[in-house]
Amino acid sequence: MSVPSPEPRFTLFGESRSASRPEPGLYVVATPIGNLADITLRALQIIAGADRLACEDTRVTGKLLSRFGIERRMSAYHEHSSSEDGERLIAEVQAGGSLALVSDAGTPLVSDPGYKLVRQAIEADVPIYAIPGPSALIAALAISGLPSDAFFFAGFLPNKEKARAERLQTLQRIPGTLLFYEAPHRISESLAAMAEALGERQAAVCRELTKLHETVYRGSLSSLARDFGEMAEIRGEIVVCVAPPEADAVPDEADADRILTGLLAEMKPAKAAQEAARLTGLPRRELYQRALDMKGDR
Structure with missing residues (x-):
């Protein structure tokens, strides 16, 4: 027999408030980067009402929950979590649950492992919602x-x-x-x-x-x-x-070759060209051809 989840509630300014359960989906929730007063009201409602929290560190998130009188199920989801861990969390959402993804501080996915979980949610056609807030x-x-x-x-x-x-x-x-x-x-x-x-x-x-x-x-x-x-x-x-470079320091072919050389040491030509295009603003197709020439893969 399953134990029912506690009623969704949170405490704000010493007053206990109810929180409605959010619609099924994955909620990417930003949390404070230091000062806990920076939490948003919507973030509190989602965190308090979600069926489960996916946390980078349950101990860190536990302190946030304690501060606002929230009781919710937590599961660790961090850089060492497996693909199967993500699949289990997404399966709960597919079954009608709501999942809030939080990091230790700030907005998830910014130097944080949540990217993999969001990709799995997209592939599973699960609704994804952004709950914006602090970002360092x-x-x-x-x-x-x-x-x-x-x-x-x-x-x-x-x-x-x-x-x-x-x-x-x-x-x-x-x-x-x-x-x-x-x-x-x-x-x-x-x-x-x-x-x-x-x-x-x-x-x-x-x-x-x-x-x-x-x-x-x-x-x-x-x-x-x-x-x-x-x-x-x-x-x-x-x-x-x-600060940015001086206005006259615009990317040219020599810059592109230097950037591609560094990227090709770690990436395949297609990926290197995509990244170089983002860095320089130069056409990806041209950069891809230059990458192939540099790799000798014509």
Whole structure:
């Protein structure tokens, strides 16, 4: 005999409120990146009413649920989860359930493993709904003081020096502000690598956004690398924003070849051409032909 799920409720401003059960589907729910007061009312309603929560870390999500008096079934879904784990979750939705996908902080799928689950939901023809909210990269861009009309999120740079330098080379000519996530123990060397590959661009290092010790450091890449190198201890989540290249630094064929060379070391020609087209704005078909020529696969 199955145990009935508790009535959907959540607590807000000391008042217990009811939450209706959402329609069957997968709900991609953004949660706070630090300050729990940033949770949206709709996010609380979905989290409280969903039949199950898919969480990056159930312990982290458990603290959020406790803060708002929510009791719901949780299942761990992280980078080590198998395809079968995702299939089981999607099967519950196909059977008429509602599933809320949350990450430890911010919007799921941004440097987060939820992409695989969303793809499985699409393939299963399951309805998918976005419940928008906090995002560290957008928050950082908004206060960086750098151009925000065009930007490119590059995630975390590779750990190894050579791979990091090659990755930065592929990002040199992107006509927009670059956004990176970075770990505290690597921030100084990453900023130095950015200065070497990208030149003396202005940048902003945003640390602990929305938290008690939120700090934004602004300056050139080399000066920021020097400043962080002199700090005794660095803690917290970090977003790095780097200004776009000068207006006359537009991608050309030489840039395309350099980018393709780096991408072909890790990707097949079709995928490399697609990524190079996104980075440079050049036609994918032309880039694919150049990739084939470079690989000798005509």
